[in-house]
Amino acid sequence: MENPLKIGIAGVGTVGASLVNVLNNKQNALANRCGRRIDVAAFSARSRDKDRGCDLTGAEFFDDPVKLAQSGIDVFVELIGGEDGAALESVRAALKSGKHVVTANKALLARHGVELAALAEENGLILNFEAAVAGGIPIIKTMREALSANDITRVYGILNGTCNYMLTRMENEGISFEDCLADAQRLGYAEADPTFDIGGFDTAHKLAILTSIAFGSQIAADEIYVEGISNITNADIEAAHELGYRIKLLGVCQKTASGIEQRVHPTMVPLESEIAQIGGVTNAVALEADIVGELVLSGPGAGGMATASAVAGDICDIAKSRPGRQIAPALGRPAAELEPYRKARMRTHEGGYFIRFTVRDKTGVFASIATRMAEHDISLDSIVQHAPARPVEDGEAKTIILITDETTESAVRAAIEAIEGDGHLIARPQMIRIEL
Amino acid sequence: MENPLKIGIAGVGTVGASLVNVLNNKQNALANRCGRRIDVAAFSARSRDKDRGCDLTGAEFFDDPVKLAQSGIDVFVELIGGEDGAALESVRAALKSGKHVVTANKALLARHGVELAALAEENGLILNFEAAVAGGIPIIKTMREALSANDITRVYGILNGTCNYMLTRMENEGISFEDCLADAQRLGYAEADPTFDIGGFDTAHKLAILTSIAFGSQIAADEIYVEGISNITNADIEAAHELGYRIKLLGVCQKTASGIEQRVHPTMVPLESEIAQIGGVTNAVALEADIVGELVLSGPGAGGMATASAVAGDICDIAKSRPGRQIAPALGRPAAELEPYRKARMRTHEGGYFIRFTVRDKTGVFASIATRMAEHDISLDSIVQHAPARPVEDGEAKTIILITDETTESAVRAAIEAIEGDGHLIARPQMIRIEL
Numbered sequence: 057m058e059n060p061l062k063i064g065i066a067g068v069g070t071v072g073a074s075l076v077n078v079l080n081n082k083q084n085a086l087a088n089r090c091g092r093r094i095d096v097a098a099f100s101a102r103s104r105d106k107d108r109g110c111d112l113t114g115a116e117f118f119d120d121p122v123k124l125a126q127s128g129i130d131v132f133v134e135l136i137g138g139e140d141g142a143a144l145e146s147v148r149a150a151l152k153s154g155k156h157v158v159t160a161n162k163a164l165l166a167r168h169g170v171e172l173a174a175l176a177e178e179n180g181l182i183l184n185f186e187a188a189v190a191g192g193i194p195i196i197k198t199m200r201e202a203l204s205a206n207d208i209t210r211v212y213g214i215l216n217g218t219c220n221y222m223l224t225r226m227e228n229e230g231i232s233f234e235d236c237l238a239d240a241q242r243l244g245y246a247e248a249d250p251t252f253d254i255g256g257f258d259t260a261h262k263l264a265i266l267t268s269i270a271f272g273s274q275i276a277a278d279e280i281y282v283e284g285i286s287n288i289t290n291a292d293i294e295a296a297h298e299l300g301y302r303i304k305l306l307g308v309c310q311k312t313a314s315g316i317e318q319r320v321h322p323t324m325v326p327l328e329s330e331i332a333q334i335g336g337v338t339n340a341v342a343l344e345a346d347i348v349g350e351l352v353l354s355g356p357g358a359g360g361m362a363t364a365s366a367v368a369g370d371i372c373d374i375a376k377s378r379p380g381r382q383i384a385p386a387l388g389r390p391a392a393e394l395e396p397y398r399k400a401r402m403r404t405h406e407g408g409y410f411i412r413f414t415v416r417d418k419t420g421v422f423a424s425i426a427t428r429m430a431e432h433d434i435s436l437d438s439i440v441q442h443a444p445a446r447p448v449e450d451g452e453a454k455t456i457i458l459i460t461d462e463t464t465e466s467a468v469r470a471a472i473e474a475i476e477g478d479g480h481l482i483a484r485p486q487m488i489r490i491e492l
Numbered sequence: 493m494e495n496p497l498k499i500g501i502a503g504v505g506t507v508g509a510s511l512v513n514v515l516n517n518k519q520n521a522l523a524n525r526c527g528r529r530i531d532v533a534a535f536s537a538r539s540r541d542k543d544r545g546c547d548l549t550g551a552e553f554f555d556d557p558v559k560l561a562q563s564g565i566d567v568f569v570e571l572i573g574g575e576d577g578a579a580l581e582s583v584r585a586a587l588k589s590g591k592h593v594v595t596a597n598k599a600l601l602a603r604h605g606v607e608l609a610a611l612a613e614e615n616g617l618i619l620n621f622e623a624a625v626a627g628g629i630p631i632i633k634t635m636r637e638a639l640s641a642n643d644i645t646r647v648y649g650i651l652n653g654t655c656n657y658m659l660t661r662m663e664n665e666g667i668s669f670e671d672c673l674a675d676a677q678r679l680g681y682a683e684a685d686p687t688f689d690i691g692g693f694d695t696a697h698k699l700a701i702l703t704s705i706a707f708g709s710q711i712a713a714d715e716i717y718v719e720g721i722s723n724i725t726n727a728d729i730e731a732a733h734e735l736g737y738r739i740k741l742l743g744v745c746q747k748t749a750s751g752i753e754q755r756v757h758p759t760m761v762p763l764e765s766e767i768a769q770i771g772g773v774t775n776a777v778a779l780e781a782d783i784v785g786e787l788v789l790s791g792p793g794a795g796g797m798a799t800a801s802a803v804a805g806d807i808c809d810i811a812k813s814r815p816g817r818q819i820a821p822a823l824g825r826p827a828a829e830l831e832p833y834r835k836a837r838m839r840t841h842e843g844g845y846f847i848r849f850t851v852r853d854k855t856g857v858f859a860s861i862a863t864r865m866a867e868h869d870i871s872l873d874s875i876v877q878h879a880p881a882r883p884v885e886d887g888e889a890k891t892i893i894l895i896t897d898e899t900t901e902s903a904v905r906a907a908i909e910a911i912e913g914d915g916h917l918i919a920r921p922q923m924i925r926i927e928l
Contacts (some may be wrong), residue, residue, distance in 0.1 A: 078641050078783055079641075082643075086640070086641060087642070088642065088826065088829060089640050089820075089821075089824060089825055091820070091821075091826075117906045121735035161559055180909050185636065188632070192783075192784035192785065192787065193787060194630075194633075194634050194637075194638035194639075194741050194787075197630075197633065197637065198630050198633070198634075200619050200631065201630075201805065201808070201809060202622065202630035202633050202802070202805045203630075203801065203805060204516050204522070204525050204526065204804065204808035204809070205515075205518060205522060205800075205801060205804030205805060205807075205808060206801055207518075207521070225551060225633055248514075255824075280902060328769060330766055330770070330790060332770045333764060333765070334766070335880070342494075345801070345802040347514055347628075347797050347800060347804070348628035348792060348797070348798050348801035349628065349797070350791060350804075351628065351629060351630075351789070351790065351791035352607045352785065352788075352789070352790045352791065352794075353787070353788070353789050353790075354783065354788045354813060355786060355787035355788065356784065356785045356786075357782065361783050361784070361785070362783070362784050362785060363579065364641075364783060365639065365641060365642055365781070365783040365784035366638070366784075367640030368640065368783070369637065369638045369639060369641060370642075372637070372641060373637060373640070376637075376820040382525070384525075384526070384812040385525075385527075388525060389524055390524065390527075393524060404558065413637075433702055
């Protein structure tokens with residue numbers, strides 16, 4: 057058997073401790089599967105002696121992750137987090153000093169992925185990051201390796217467990233967004249500052265990475281249309297259900313005639329679709345490709361163990377690889393050949409729309425709305441008017457829900473603006489895109 | 493860029509022609525992604541000049557696949573089919589003469605997989621077979637690579653598109669098994685002799701391969717409990733639906749205290765589960781593992797293009813690999829270290845059961861059935877008695893459906909036998925296992 061693969065772990069929090077436990081507990085099985093032992097040779101962390109619930113006896117301690125990256129290890133595992141600072145510096149240092157890198161850091165890759173991929177290539181090193189997107193789901197490996205011969209045309213997924221947990225509970229228990237968030241924070245499913253998750257930004261980071269691998273384009277995390285879930289009400293969720301849909305926060309990238317769409321927004325998906333069955337903190341990614349057709353992968357998107365599973369899988373792939381002249385490129389194509397990102401404008405997006413109006417009930421209001429839609433060439437698939445059980449008084453609030461046939465974002469926005477100008481609405485209209 | 497990877501394709505039917513077209517049409521993109529060109533250097537087939545809808549100009553023709561395997565190619569792609577004969581001989585010849593092998597042949601692997609994996613290892617060669625199980629779904633790569641650090645505890649899946657197509661149509665359209673089969677044959681979704689598919693044997697071949705990779709055990713295709721779908725009636729499908737289940741033909745392997753269970757049978761799965769949403773010819777595989785938890789992968793399980801996608805992905809992995817001293821083992825562990833298969837007896841299987849009795853309605857019949865279940869320590873989760881809308885005449889046929897709590901196969905079989913002995917049944921009872 058060959059020499060052990062010496063790994064250095066930078067950052068030993070929940071994921072790092074889970075990883076150390078997995079590598080320790082399964083040392084023999086891993087050696088058997090990989091053809092060589094995997095040893096945790098060194099680690100870095102803020103403090104040396106904190107009890108982390110894992111055994112690091114015999115592993116050399118570094119207080120500086122850059123020094124760890126430059127030490128006598130074979131693989132640098134970056135679990136520090138953050139898009140710049142120590143994570144970026146230490147990963148650069150590792151690649152410059154001949155160490156393969158495994159990272160779970162989506163922010164780092166969304167910002168510096170192309171630079172780091174190029175650095176890995178120049179030095180003939182592996183840069184693996186399965187855990188950075190959708191946790192334990194092997195979506196990077198699937199896109200980068202299994203679908204090598206495919207041209208991917210669309211990827212969409214539930215990439216944030218916090219949002220999906222909240223939408224699931226709001227639907228199942230009928231509780232409000234605010235109550236649900238407070239509860240999720242109490243249970244540890246949402247951060248004290250939940251903006252990053254519920255605002256859609258976490259999903260956007262992950263989407264940026266998937267887009268680059270899917271389309272062979274440079275990573276463009278700042279070019280993503282992002283809309284979070286904080287405007288979603290129980291009324292939307294119920295109306296969606298009644299019309300055969302469920303609301304999910306999706307990250308979507310797709311190729312269109314005018315460029316690449318990257319968008320994160322609450323989305324209506326058909327109730328009977330696979331993606332609609334993904335409840336709680338589970339993640340799922342669906343992708344469409346020219347040869348294979350459609351694949352859907354689902355599983356745990358976060359958590360120490362699921363993330364450690366992906367990181368350990370990446371390490372095992374390195375352990376199984378052998379010294380050679382060339383390494384498969386980190387983003388699926390050589391970094392130099394990634395195409396410049398060509399953004400499709402959101403206004404050109406085509407799809408169906410769910411629109412909910414709250415109106416003062418008067419004769420002619422519905423006709424006026426229908427006319428505005430027609431003026432913008434929008435045809436309607438379904439119309440639901442919620443009339444109270446008792447006789448409606450003139451001027452009372454009433455809900456009108458429209459499901460449009462396929463149309464464009466610009467037409468929908470213009471129609472809604474015109475309807476708002478007509479003065480019948482007594483609340484801001486709600487607009488949710490439909491994805492099939 | 494390195495020398496082109498020269499591949500030889502044995503058997504140019506639907507899959508082979510799709511593969512040639514993919515490799516031809518995407519030559520530049522593949523070279524870019526793999527770092528070297530992939531050339532179809534040679535092929536073998538029954539006849540040289542048949543029009544196959546693909547361009548093989550410049551590829552050398554062999555009428556003997558063994559000769560092709562021994563020629564100047566780098567990778568031998570076996571698409572001949574069959575568990576013995578030319579497929580086996582040519583794959584052996586390829587591995588003995590230093591060629592990497594890619595095959596889509598589940599029967600070959602189910603029968604000779606361990607021998608071929610050992611041969612590949614001895615010669616430092618790659619043996620890839622993603623297309624052999626679940627077509628375009630990257631389940632082999634996921635189990636063999638992404639989950640390297642996991643111990644898998646259970647795998648279950650819809651592995652045969654014909655059966656799933658039939659069950660889906662029987663449910664959606666209320667047509668009988670016989671009518672559905674005739675229609676599937678007319679449409680080309682079922683063979684003229686459909687036994688291999690609807691009898692569950694195709695699923696069993698695939699399951700045997702998954703079991704070996706999941707548990708590190710030798711392949712044991714003859715040790716599988718196999719029950720096909722030909723006894724499934726519309727009454728079962730309707731009753732399942734009423735009780736919150738859908739019937740799928742599943743292949744299941746799982747580790748139990750008494751050994752490994754491998755079973756193929758119609759199965760009740762909860763209506764809201766992901767696996768229940770898989771309709772038509774689509775396949776899906778769910779797996780449970782100690783670190784990652786549960787993953788579900790779904791996609792096209794058959795068809796020329798989906799299969800070609802998996803074969804091409806396997807070829808690309810070889811193109812990206814570099815000459816070295818050792819290769820990751822084909823079945824996830826070195827062939828010599830695969831454990832002997834330890835079979836769990838089907839009678840020890842534990843789970844819930846759906847049982848449908850057709851009885852002559854008389855006072856005391858239900859009490860007698862309930863007593864028999866209790867005598868065998870079987871507790872009941874649900875009971876449905878279908879009474880006609882009109883008053884029931886004494887002695888008329890009536891359906892009684894039971895859903896049991898978790899119990900053992902032996903208890904259920906003994907209870908049914910006792911009930912049959914009591915003489916109230918006027919048709920063979922139906923028993924369908926529940927999988928959660």
